Structures are given as C-alpha cells and as structure tokens.
C-alpha cells in the first residue's frame with residue numbers, strides 16, 4: 001500500500017479521536033493568547049480526549065515552558081500539541097523484529113477475549129511474511145474450540161503452517177510442539193495464541209508459567225516477546241488491563257487495535273506516558289493489512305488534527 005493511502009487510512013481510523021481533540025482545542029483558541037486560563041483549557045481538552053491526566057499535565061507544562069504569553073493561531077496550537085504528543089510517543093515506538101538466534105523468534109500474544117488478538121496474530125504474521133520471514137502459528141488458546149478454528153482459518157487464508165491441538169488440550173504441549181516444528185523447519189517466527197482469561201488470574205499465571213518453563217527447556221531466551229493486544233474502544237479500561245497483564249504475564253510490548261471507529265485513540269498516549277512499554281503496531285481495521293508499525297510522529301499529528 002502506498003504511504004499516502006496508508007496515511008489516509010490512518011487518518012480515517014483516527015478520525016473520531018482527532019475530531020474530538022480538534023474540537024476541544026478549537027474552542028480553546030478563540031482566546032488567542034497562551035495564558036494560564038488557556039493552558040487550563042488545553043489540559044482539560046487533552047483529558048477529555050482520553051490522553052489521561054499525567055500526559056495532559058506534562059503537555060501543559062511543556063507548552064507553558066516554550067510558548068507562554070504567545071499569541072497562537074488554532075493551527076499553531078495544534079502543531080505545538082502534536083509535537084508534545086510525539087515527544088511522549090517517540091521513545092516507545094518499537095516495531096516487532098525477528099532477531100532471535102537461534103531461530104525461531106517466539107512471540108506469545110495475550111489479551112482478553114474480543115480484544116482482536118486472533119486477527120492481530122494473523123496481521124503480524126502477514127507483516128513478517130511481507131519481510132520474507134517464514135512464520136508459523138501455534139493455537140495455544142485451547143480453552144475454546146472456536147478460538148482454535150478461527151486461528152486455523154486465518155493460517156489457511158494467509159498460507160502459514162499452524163500447530164494445533166484439541167479443545168481443552170495442554171497449551172504448554174502445543175507450544176512445545178510448535179517450537180520443535182518451527183526449529184526443524186527453519187521457521188523464523190513462531191506466533192503463539194494464548195487464552196485471555198483475565199477473570200481468573202491464578203489460572204492464567206499458572207498457564208503462562210508452564211508455557212515459559214517448557215519454552216525455557218527448548219530455548220532459554222524464549223519467549224522473546226510477550227505482546228499484549230488492547231482494544232482502544234475500552235478507553236481507560238485498557239490501561240487497567242496493562243496494569244494487570246504486566247503483573248501476571250510480564251508484558252514486553254503492546255499492540256492497540258480498533259483505533260478506527262473510536263474517539264478514544266488518545267488512550268494510546270496515556271498508555272505510553274504511564275507505562276513506557278514499547279508500542280509495536282496499531283490496528284485500524286479488520287482487513288489483513290490494517291495493522292501497521294507504529295509511527296509516532298504521524299500518529300501524534302493525526303491525533304492533534306494537523307496531519
């Protein structure tokens with residue numbers, strides 16, 4: 001896909017978020033001068049746009065340090081806000097990489113049911129395929145037959161092998177089989193689906209601990225990535241999920257999905273500010289190429305309405 005069309009898609013995806021912040025900032029700027037009261041309004045606009053109190057206050061402070069007393073047009077204010085958002089996002093932008101030696105790179109993908117986990121696994125596999133990496137999937141979410149079937153359908157659609165077991169099977173043994181098969185076949189990346197039963201923390205912890213133990217026997221470095229998939233439409237609740245999964249699963253990075261169709265995309269900035277975890281990619285639609293590496297400058301400009 002050309003960059004322009006991706007930008008259009010991203011902008012389309014973030015349209016609601018962008019409109020919300022844009023509207024909130026537009027109502028602020030009629031006062032023209034960046035004084036304390038305008039800064040208060042900017043801070044409120046950022047909080048209303050789901051960027052969270054911490055990012056909002058940091059952006060306010062930076063604007064105050066750099067621009068206090070200046071008269072600004074609406075566009076200048078939005079440009080300045082975009083730059084401060086980008087400063088928060090840049091340090092966490094980190095595309096997924098296939099660097100493991102020995103191969104395969106093992107990625108555990110976690111997230112609550114319905115977050116877009118399965119679709120995201122297929123999209124990540126597709127991104128890797130575009131870079132000519134050999135990919136294999138492992139259906140470690142054995143809790144529901146539907147989850148196994150759905151992953152298998154995606155595997156077939158994009159043409160990658162899948163290791164699967166029966167419903168109720170032992171996820172650790174599927175992961176074991178997956179790593180063995182991937183190693184034997186010279187696969188570059190093994191992407192493992194896991195059950196997202198956050199409502200039962202103990203079970204999830206035990207299951208992940210067992211997967212880690214089994215993986216460690218085959219490759220002490222694995223898993224190389226523990227990627228948490230978050231649904232942006234959950235807004236602030238997505239932040240609570242980061243908190244819990246960090247503690248339970250040792251999350252190493254995030255992918256945020258469903259940034260299309262929500263006005264709550266600002267939660268991405270809140271997540272970056274509060275947790276500093278790498279953000280690998282963002283999902284802006286249901287199609288296979290609707291996942292893209294996270295471009296902090298572009299996303300910041302889109303959120304602030306100046307892209």
Ligand SMILES: Nc1nc2c(ncn2[C@@H]2O[C@H](COP(=O)(O)OP(=O)(O)OP(=O)(O)O)[C@@H](O)[C@H]2O)c(=O)[nH]1
Pocket residue numbers: 111112113114115116117118119120147150257258259260261283284285286290
């Ligand atoms: N609009 C939009 N929909 C998405 C995106 N990612 C996933 N979806 C949709 O969200 C729904 C749930 O996605 P799944 O991939 O099945 O989510 P899951 O977390 O594996 O959920 P379970 O299969 O229920 O465990 C599906 O209808 C997907 O098409 C996205 O970025 N944007």
